[in-house]
Amino acid sequence: MTRRLLGPFNRVEGDLAVTLDFTDGKVSRAAVSAPLFRGFERMLVGREPLDALAIVPRICGICSVSQSVAAARALAGLYGIRPPADGQRVINLIHAVENVADHLSHFYLFFLPDFARADYADRPWFAEAERRFKAQQGAATAPMLEARAVLMRFMGTLAGHWPHTLALQPGGVTRVIQAAERVRLQQWLRAFRRFLETHTFGDSLEAVAAIDSERALQDYRSRRPGADLALFLDIADDLALSALGRAQDRFIAAEAYPDEQGCWSPAGLWRNGATEALDIAAITEDNHSSWLAGSGAHGPGHADTVPLPDKAEAYSWSKAPRIGGQCAETGALARALMRGEPLLQEMTARQGGTVLTRVLARVTEIARLVPLMESWLTALDLEAVLLAPTPGTIVAQEAVGLTEAARGMLGHWVLVENERISRYQIIAPTTWNFSPRDSAGQAGPLELALEGVKADDPQALQVQHIVRSFDPCQVCTTH
Amino acid sequence: MASKNKRLVWMQSGGCGGCTLSLLNAETPSLFQALKDAGIDLVWHPSFSEASLDQVQALLEGLAEGRETVDILCLEGAVMTGADGRFHLLPDGSPMSRRIERIARRAGCVVAVGTCAAYGGISAAGDNHTGAVGLSHQGSQPGGLLGGDFLAANGLPVVNISGCPTHPGWVLETLALLAAGALSARDLDPLGRPRFYADKLVHHGCEKNEFYEFKASATAPGQMGCLMEHVGCKGTQAHADCNSRAWNGEGSCLSGGYPCINCTSPDFADPGHGFFHTPQVAGFPVGLPTDMPKAWFVALSTLSKSATPHRVRHNATCDRITLPPSLPKKSKP
Numbered sequence: 001m002t003r004r005l006l007g008p009f010n011r012v013e014g015d016l017a018v019t020l021d022f023t024d025g026k027v028s029r030a031a032v033s034a035p036l037f038r039g040f041e042r043m044l045v046g047r048e049p050l051d052a053l054a055i056v057p058r059i060c061g062i063c064s065v066s067q068s069v070a071a072a073r074a075l076a077g078l079y080g081i082r083p084p085a086d087g088q089r090v091i092n093l094i095h096a097v098e099n100v101a102d103h104l105s106h107f108y109l110f111f112l113p114d115f116a117r118a119d120y121a122d123r124p125w126f127a128e129a130e131r132r133f134k135a136q137q138g139a140a141t142a143p144m145l146e147a148r149a150v151l152m153r154f155m156g157t158l159a160g161h162w163p164h165t166l167a168l169q170p171g172g173v174t175r176v177i178q179a180a181e182r183v184r185l186q187q188w189l190r191a192f193r194r195f196l197e198t199h200t201f202g203d204s205l206e207a208v209a210a211i212d213s214e215r216a217l218q219d220y221r222s223r224r225p226g227a228d229l230a231l232f233l234d235i236a237d238d239l240a241l242s243a244l245g246r247a248q249d250r251f252i253a254a255e256a257y258p259d260e261q262g263c264w265s266p267a268g269l270w271r272n273g274a275t276e277a278l279d280i281a282a283i284t285e286d287n288h289s290s291w292l293a294g295s296g297a298h299g300p301g302h303a304d305t306v307p308l309p310d311k312a313e314a315y316s317w318s319k320a321p322r323i324g325g326q327c328a329e330t331g332a333l334a335r336a337l338m339r340g341e342p343l344l345q346e347m348t349a350r351q352g353g354t355v356l357t358r359v360l361a362r363v364t365e366i367a368r369l370v371p372l373m374e375s376w377l378t379a380l381d382l383e384a385v386l387l388a389p390t391p392g393t394i395v396a397q398e399a400v401g402l403t404e405a406a407r408g409m410l411g412h413w414v415l416v417e418n419e420r421i422s423r424y425q426i427i428a429p430t431t432w433n434f435s436p437r438d439s440a441g442q443a444g445p446l447e448l449a450l451e452g453v454k455a456d457d458p459q460a461l462q463v464q465h466i467v468r469s470f471d472p473c474q475v476c477t478t479h
Numbered sequence: 480m481a482s483k484n485k486r487l488v489w490m491q492s493g494g495c496g497g498c499t500l501s502l503l504n505a506e507t508p509s510l511f512q513a514l515k516d517a518g519i520d521l522v523w524h525p526s527f528s529e530a531s532l533d534q535v536q537a538l539l540e541g542l543a544e545g546r547e548t549v550d551i552l553c554l555e556g557a558v559m560t561g562a563d564g565r566f567h568l569l570p571d572g573s574p575m576s577r578r579i580e581r582i583a584r585r586a587g588c589v590v591a592v593g594t595c596a597a598y599g600g601i602s603a604a605g606d607n608h609t610g611a612v613g614l615s616h617q618g619s620q621p622g623g624l625l626g627g628d629f630l631a632a633n634g635l636p637v638v639n640i641s642g643c644p645t646h647p648g649w650v651l652e653t654l655a656l657l658a659a660g661a662l663s664a665r666d667l668d669p670l671g672r673p674r675f676y677a678d679k680l681v682h683h684g685c686e687k688n689e690f691y692e693f694k695a696s697a698t699a700p701g702q703m704g705c706l707m708e709h710v711g712c713k714g715t716q717a718h719a720d721c722n723s724r725a726w727n728g729e730g731s732c733l734s735g736g737y738p739c740i741n742c743t744s745p746d747f748a749d750p751g752h753g754f755f756h757t758p759q760v761a762g763f764p765v766g767l768p769t770d771m772p773k774a775w776f777v778a779l780s781t782l783s784k785s786a787t788p789h790r791v792r793h794n795a796t797c798d799r800i801t802l803p804p805s806l807p808k809k810s811k812p
Contacts, residue, residue, distance in 0.1 A: 006532050007570030010525045013496050017570040036559070036567045036575075038493055043605040048753040054740055055748070058601045058643060061497020105503065113529055135529035136511045136521065145509035152504050156727030160735020162504070163497040164644055164742075166700070166754075167735045174701035174736030176799045291565075307608065309565040317566075387701040387798065459532060475495050 001028070006460055007035075009467060011110040011135075013062045014474025016434070018446075018463065019315075020455060027463075030443070030450035032434050037291070037317035040479040041305040044424035049075055049394065049416055050170075052424065056412070057164045059426070060476045062105075064163035065098040066405035067476075070412040070426075076170035077399025078416060079391050085260050086384035087172025089376045090158060092257045094168065095403070096373050097154045102406035103332070103362045104200075106471045108133070108144045108228075111359060114464055115235050119457065125234050132228065140199065140228055147195035150188050157181055171388030179382055186377055193370055201367060202227030208367035212342040214350075229363055241355040242347070244453070245466035247445035249352045251334035252278065252323060252432065254411070256404035257372070264372060265404065268338040269323060273349060275338060279324070280400060283411070285427065286320040289313065289436035296439050297322060300413040300425035301398060316436040317478040320444065321427045329353055329445040330408025330432045331470065333361035355469040362406075362471065394419070405429050407471045428476035446470060485550040485658040487514070488542060488582070489524040489592075492567050492575050493602040493611050494556025497644040498593040499526050504727055505647040517655035522549070536570070543581035551657055552586035554579060554614060557595040557602035558624040561610025579614075580624055588633045588657055589614060589625075590640060592650055597639035597671065598745035599623075605749070613639070619670065619745040633657075635664055639671035643742035648724055649676050672718065672743065680769060681714035681732075681739045684722035691715075693787040694780050695795035700737045700755060704795025708764060711755050712738035715768035719743045 007017030015036045021029040040059050044052055056071045057064040069091065076082055083091060113135035120126050132140040155162035158175060167174045177185070193205060201208045202224035211217050221233045236242065249271070256265035267278040284297035291314045293306035308314070320327070328334075333353055336344040343364070347357050394416055401412040408429030415423040435444030443451075446467065455463045491499070502510050514521055521527065523538055530538065541547035559566035564574020583589050591614045594600035598618055602611035613623040615637040621627020630636055638657070640649050653673050656662040668677045685691070690705040697704035706712035714722070714732075717739050721731045732739045740754050741747045752758045758765045767776050790802040 005570055008535055010528055010531045010535060038602050039609055051754050054754040058495055061495040061500040064497060109527060117529060136527055142509055142512060149504050149506040153728030156730025160730045160732045161726030163500055165735060166737035169700060309562040389699055464531060
């Protein structure tokens with residue numbers, strides 16, 4: 001057996017190192033480590049409940065609004081309130097802007113530049129990939145950044161700024177929208193749509209959202225060869241990314257974008273090809289491999305966070321979240337499966353969760369979300385109240401706030417005693433995906449996804465593709 | 480011929496990455512063009528560079544040993560000094576804090592991007608069990624990783640672009656000035672912040688100014704009135720140009736309807752009171768506007784409250800303007 005230590009990974013949010021053991025030239029065991037710890041769960045204890053709104057967005061600069069949404073939802077449970085329908089619409093808009101921007105940043109800035117490395121110089125698609133996707137210099141980068149910045153103006157108008165807004169409150173949002181402002185927002189969203197339809201998809205968003213089978217996907221690819229997504233599909237085909245990075249094929253998601261009728265994307269647990277209801281009470285964490293006190297499964301409402309940097313059996317600051325004792329993968333692919341998207345159902349049934357399906361789920365979600373955002377803007381009642389006042393006292397001592405960040409399910413568990421936070425526990429998307437082993441020795445999704453991979457090239461590129469296919473956010477992971 | 484461009488290396492440690500993400504909000508030109516235009520080569524950035532794994536290790540080790548040069552070192556995030564640096568380890572098991580220090584001591588100039596890198600920031604909040612510190616400050620006190628008397632090779636102390644997050648303009652303009660050799664010690668305030676944004680107060684240009692003038696106060700976030708008296712706003716004390724330099728096109732905390740929490744200040748994360756309340760003594764806020772004598776504040780507040788127009792008082796607790804300003808009375812024919 002040989003061992004290889006890989007790190008630091010870049011173009012992931014935060015810090016990551018991976019230890020690989022090889023048997024017969026293939027990875028036989030992977031250990032995934034989150035080497036940075038700050039301790040937000042400890043910082044929150046002793047504060048007034050509403051102070052969580054100022055602290056938690058600062059867990060993460062890329063999923064900042066998601067952290068706010070989860071906290072606001074947990075606090076709404078404590079105070080026994082909920083946002084009015086139009087307040088929820090604006091929360092959804094702000095949240096969707098962050099999630100779409102994250103998907104775009106991941107695709108263009110974090111994931112695609114790996115295919116413009118000289119290591120791939122002999123591939124037929126290389127010249128085009130290098131021209132468009134080369135890190136910082138690729139022709140696709142500047143137009144993407146300009147389009148993204150225009151989309152992010154939504155944050156200036158609706159939320160003051162991004163990241164780290166305080167506009168999201170338990171009862172809604174702090175800023176109403178006037179008719180003229182809606183006109184501006186619609187202009188910016190149209191400009192963003194034009195970028196997507198010209199560069200990313202080479203087709204209308206509706207046509208992309210209508211791709212409902214692998215056959216239709218092949219048709220799209222042959223019809224729109226100039227699109228960035230089509231070029232990625234060529235690369236994926238040549239490098240067999242559809243066979244790379246399969247984990248447990250067990251997927252978990254929370255509800256995303258709630259409305260009066262329900263939500264756009266439902267919560268659930270997907271395993272063995274079928275969707276089940278999400279049982280929040282079955283969620284536990286295990287600190288066996290974490291530099292934290294405690295071992296064995298415990299509910300997030302029943303544990304404190306106590307660092308033990310010397311713990312011998314530990315190799316990560318991340319905890320190991322489990323549902324019903326099992327690990328699960330979360331992200332855009334999980335959401336697509338809960339919604340029953342035909343294309344991703346068909347592909348997942350055949351190949352499982354892989355580098356290709358994870359990335360495709362993320363990019364096609366952009367094509368679905370932007371029209372949804374347009375419809376929310378149109379439906380917004382400009383005369384409506386957007387914020388229910390926060391009462392002076394809480395009505396419950398504990399509450400849970402769940403939401404979907406760009407990279408998957410995010411949960412906040414809060415307990416209050418004597419009007420102060422007595423416990424605050426967070427399970428972030430990448431805590432699920434990049435979980436270390438639990439006390440039963442069960443590997444996390446990335447750890448399993450790396451098993452069997454051949455990684456003898458200097459840069460272990462397949463490992464890098466698999467790692468980035470999860471769109472990891474390590475600052476959230478350990479918080 | 481070797482490039483005359485300045486070599487910029489960006490490192491991250493105990494932070495959220497939000498200052499980098501905020502940089503991506505830069506418009507016209509966008510981030511990479513702006514750096515290029517300023518004559519800066521981005522030698523390494525953890526979010527944007529192609530090189531990974533061993534390539535990065537080799538580069539950073541070369542910088543630490545002086546085999547590679549760095550003109551501008553930016554650190555984002557606090558330095559984790561607790562437990563012998565084990566709250567942030569490199570893949571080889573050595574502490575990140577040590578690597579940051581070795582590179583900083585060889586850099587032409589050193590820039591702390593964000594309140595965490597400058598003073599410890601939110602990462603040092605609460606009991607700070609991780610020993611999070613800034614590059615040359617621990618909170619508002621000189622010290623930190625490099626010591627309060629640290630001067631980089633260019634003779635400047637650590638340039639503290641504090642803010643949580645930083646505005647992309649603060650960062651890009653500071654870097655452009657440094658690349659041009661146009662930032663001197665006189666251009667930094669006593670906390671090391673570039674004065675071009677830190678000599679302004681968030682209060683300057685606040686769209687709630689009329690409410691402030693008449694002490695027509697909001698009682699909760701989301702109301703039109705001034706947030707200073709009841710809702711925790713520190714805009715009259717916070718050093719930053721947030722209301723004269725728009726965020727994300729046209730925003731600021733105040734235009735967003737919520738209080739300024741003074742995030743450019745070293746200890747903003749532990750204000751000693753709830754973020755959404757203003758502590759008061761005898762009905763007046765404890766934190767007074769910068770440079771304002773208390774007696775005058777009390778006198779003027781009392782006077783201006785007695786003079787508050789009905790329109791302003793009414794709108795103060797509404798979520799939108801419900802009484803518009805009246806038109807000039809018609810002159811007689």
